[in-house]
Each structure stands twice: as structure tokens, then as C-alpha cells.
Amino acid sequence: MNELVHTYGGNPLDRGEPLRREEATIERLRTAASARCLVFHKLRVGVHADHNLSWLSPIETAAEQTGLTLFLGEHDGVPHFALEWLDEVAPPGIDEFADCRLLAAHLTTPETGILAQARAQLDWHRRNPFCAQCGAESHPERGGQIRRCDACEKHIFPRTDPVAIMLIVDEAGGEHCLLGKSQGRMARGNFYSCLAGFIDQGESLEAAVRREVWEEAGIRVGPVFYHSSQPWPFPSQLMIGCHGIATHKDINFDSAEMADVRWFHRDEAAAALRQENNSLNVPGQMAIAHHLIRTWVEGEIQL
């Protein structure tokens, strides 16, 4: 099977681990003539009017309105940065600040990868200004790769939450797959997706798949097969995609969490992927769920 590189997963940057060991090196890279940066305002990214990313010079963009500056890494010798812009009025060279989720469809996969790293890292710094160990303030180090507590000096590493996301089929070689819709704003309408949930402490990927499907659908799962993974920067998950085979068909879903869980026939799922099914909408190509469904529908994977 060829490896699927998902949206947000194609980051071409070398994160430059050894370069981060000296603050002077990062400053040299930031002021290099070739250096370029993405500029963010409230986690929206600066773009041109045609929705292409605006790459600016970090040194020319630096101003009173600049917040955090993060070193993302290098590609072909070009240092890449992300910079936070505090003012509502964008700096010259930026026409608007765009939503990172809506924008992804307009970008190349490598661009979505850089965007994912930048957005996840900026968000993490903004949501974690304090040390959870002692409650004191912390500050960024190593070009924003980590934070460090001002009081207890603890190194604080960025957080990435592993999530299991799975397409369950009714039996080996089966013709039906299990999709659900959550309670909440998506509960109305025909939007169904793969079941998913955070992997708990002291739990393997496979155990998490089985627990989530049991909790959300009342279905027991036998064999589990890894498929592919996708970073998801809202705020910072690692989506780990699997297929699994159910041991029975009777659903008993948890109505506190789920609005509906149902078996759909392969043909219904196929029509939904082509957006030709009025009674079923599924996630688009940006989401790993789409590809878990598609590879099963198209028989690319044999379960």
C-alpha cells in the first residue's frame, strides 16, 4: 500500500533540532536575507487576496505589533518562521487573515503541513503561559520548541493528543460500515463520520479503538488494522486511522454522546463520497475519515 500523506501531514521542513541549541543561531536565521515567515492574528493566517499564503520577511515584519516569533525549521536552506501579529490591522503584504481550516483546500499539501505546525505551536504557547507543576509563569525557549518555567525551571514540551479514528465494518469482506453523528451542532442533518476518541492513559491504540466503539455504539470489535495517520491542528491532535471488524451487528449507542449510529451499505457510502447521496453526507478529502471510508469502498484494503 502506498503511504497516504493527508492534508496537514506534508510538512517538508527540517525542524533543525541542533540549530535550536543556541539562541544566537536562531537570531542569525531570523535576520537572514532568505528567511520568511507566516503571520498569524488570533490563529488566522495572513494571505493574499487570491488566498495564497503571504510569506513575509521576519525582520521587516518585526514591529511593536509583533507577539511571539517561532522558528519552524528549514527547507532548502531557507529558514521558516511563524510570527504572531497583535493588531487587527494587518501589516503590508497581507490582504486578510484566513481561517486555517477553510484555507487548507486552497493550499498544496506541503503548505498545509507548515500551516499545521505553525498553528498548533502558536496555539499551544497561547493556552499554556503558566507552569502546571508550580503555577508560575513560563517563557518560550529553543525558538518556541519548548517553554521553560520561570520559577521551577521545568522544561515544558508541546502537547499532542493521540486520537483513534476508525471505520468499523460488519465482518471480514463485509458490505456495511459503521458511521455515527455526534450530539451537538452536527446532530441535525445527514452528516455522518467515523467514530473517534482520545486515547486514554495506559491504553494501546487497538484497545482505544475497541473501547470507543463499545462506548459510542455498543459494538464489540475484533481485529483492528492500522491505516494511516494525520496531524490535526485544531488544536493539536494526532489522528491515528484504523479499520476494524465488528463481532456482531446490533447497535446500542450512547445517546448522551451520539445522536445516531448506523450501518451503511458500501454503495451508500460510495455515493456519499461522490457527494451524490441525498441521505448521507460524509467528511471531505481533507479528513482522514474520508480516506478510511474511500479505501474500504474502493477495495484498496482487504479486511
Added chain:
Amino acid sequence: MNELVHTYGGNPLDRGEPLRREEATIERLRTAASARCLVFHKLRVGVHADHNLSWLSPIETAAEQTGLTLFLGEHDGVPHFALEWLDEVAPPGIDEFADCRLLAAHLTTPETGILAQARAQLDWHRRNPFCAQCGAESHPERGGQIRRCDACEKHIFPRTDPVAIMLIVDEAGGEHCLLGKSQGRMARGNFYSCLAGFIDQGESLEAAVRREVWEEAGIRVGPVFYHSSQPWPFPSQLMIGCHGIATHKDINFDSAEMADVRWFHRDEAAAALRQENNSLNVPGQMAIAHHLIRTWVEGEIQL
């Protein structure tokens, strides 16, 4: 391929998501006649003189010396708890507090799974008493499944860090694998293991495998294959095990991080797994690294 259930990965408990919604339900479970708990002191677990786990009654153990009490889940209708004991002197029914890593070899896989959940959760509570968002104190909720900030009321979820760990072989069907030893206390001697590292924000599993092998060994990796996963509660990682195929053989390792990185022949690795190789020691069966090496050595997986 049959699924490998690793040490620390065999947790049989149903974590009882719906039971956690009412504090009164958790209290009813804690005081149930069948309820049982593991008792921890400074992250060491209470055992009998024969190194079997000591299961006590949470209600009988409750005392002034009791710290946190966590609801772990249920198995066959029996509620399981973990309880923190603050005094050096163990309560009746416990002969000693044992190291959770050394002890694992004496336990069944389901027992190691419960131990992993309990230790990881207790440690997380102890290392995260404050809210990283606002710096105020936080308190446990839902039987210890989450914490909640006293000031900003944010829900704080336990943290599990995904780690990529990989056995790289020299070519498809190749006869050599890549093992390394880190700088630090393991740098002397003949102890080598798989390369490994934390998955970064905005990075897929496969990208993390390639980045870590490039950073640590200077080797480029082509195809990557998922193998299995293992929860590792020191303090709380999800080890995601992979095999990968190198695109070349010349190593250029990072001496700041690694003391040595080397290709070993399949026969050398096989002897090391049997502990019959004086010049190479590898991790034991408790570690996923052992099984990444073993399944390749034994030809269970075809790369």
C-alpha cells in the same frame, strides 16, 4: 498478523465513562463490598511479600494517610480504584511498595495494564496541580479522569505523549537492522535499542519516524510500516512501533544525543534476543523494541 498485546497494554477494565457523570455513583462504587484498590506510595505500588499485587478495600483503607483516590473502571462488575497513601508506613495488607517497572515481569499482562493506567493517572495529577491556562489551582473530577480549574473552570485532560519507535532495516529483505545507544547513563556498555522520539506538533507518525532516524542516525528512510502499540507509564507515553526501510547505509549520527548508532546483522540480533551475545544487549520482552526486533529476526514480518 496476530495482534501483540504488550506489557502495560492488557488493561481489562471498562473505564465506565457513563458512571463518571455523577459523583454519587462513584462514591457508591467506592463503598461497594466488592470494590478493590491498588495502593501507591510515591508512585510505587503496594504488594505482598511474594510480589503479588495487594488488592485492598478502598473503604477499609481510607484514613488520614490517604491522598488521591481514582476510579479506574470495572471488570466483571467489580469496581477498581487506585489510592494514594501518604505515609512511609504501609497500611495493613501491604508488605512493601514496589517499583512499577521492576514489578511488571512478575505480573500477568492484564495486571500490568491496570498498573499502567493507575500509575500514569496518579503521576499526572501530582505533576499538574495548576492550570496552565491561568495559573490557578485545579482539582480532580469524574473520579480522577480529568481535572478542573478552580478559577477559569477549564476542563484539563490527562496527557499522553505519542512516541514513534522504529526498527530500520538496510533494504527490503535486508539482513541488517539499525540500533543505537543514547548519551547518558546507558552510553557505556553494549546496550542498544531501536531509535525513538516524541512525535511533534503537525507531524504524522510516518514523518516522525523519518525525522527521528535522520536526526539521530543521518539515515533517510523510505517506506514505513506500522507494527503495534504499547502504553508506557513512565510517565505516560503511547509507544507506536514501526518498521522502516533505509535508502542508504552510511550512518552519520548526532553525537550530542547518541553515543553510537550501528548496523547489526540479523544473526547478531537473534543471539542478543536469546541473551547469548556478549557484544550486544537489547531490551527485554517488556519493551516493544524487543518485539520490533524479534518479529523481524524471526521473519514474522516481511519488509
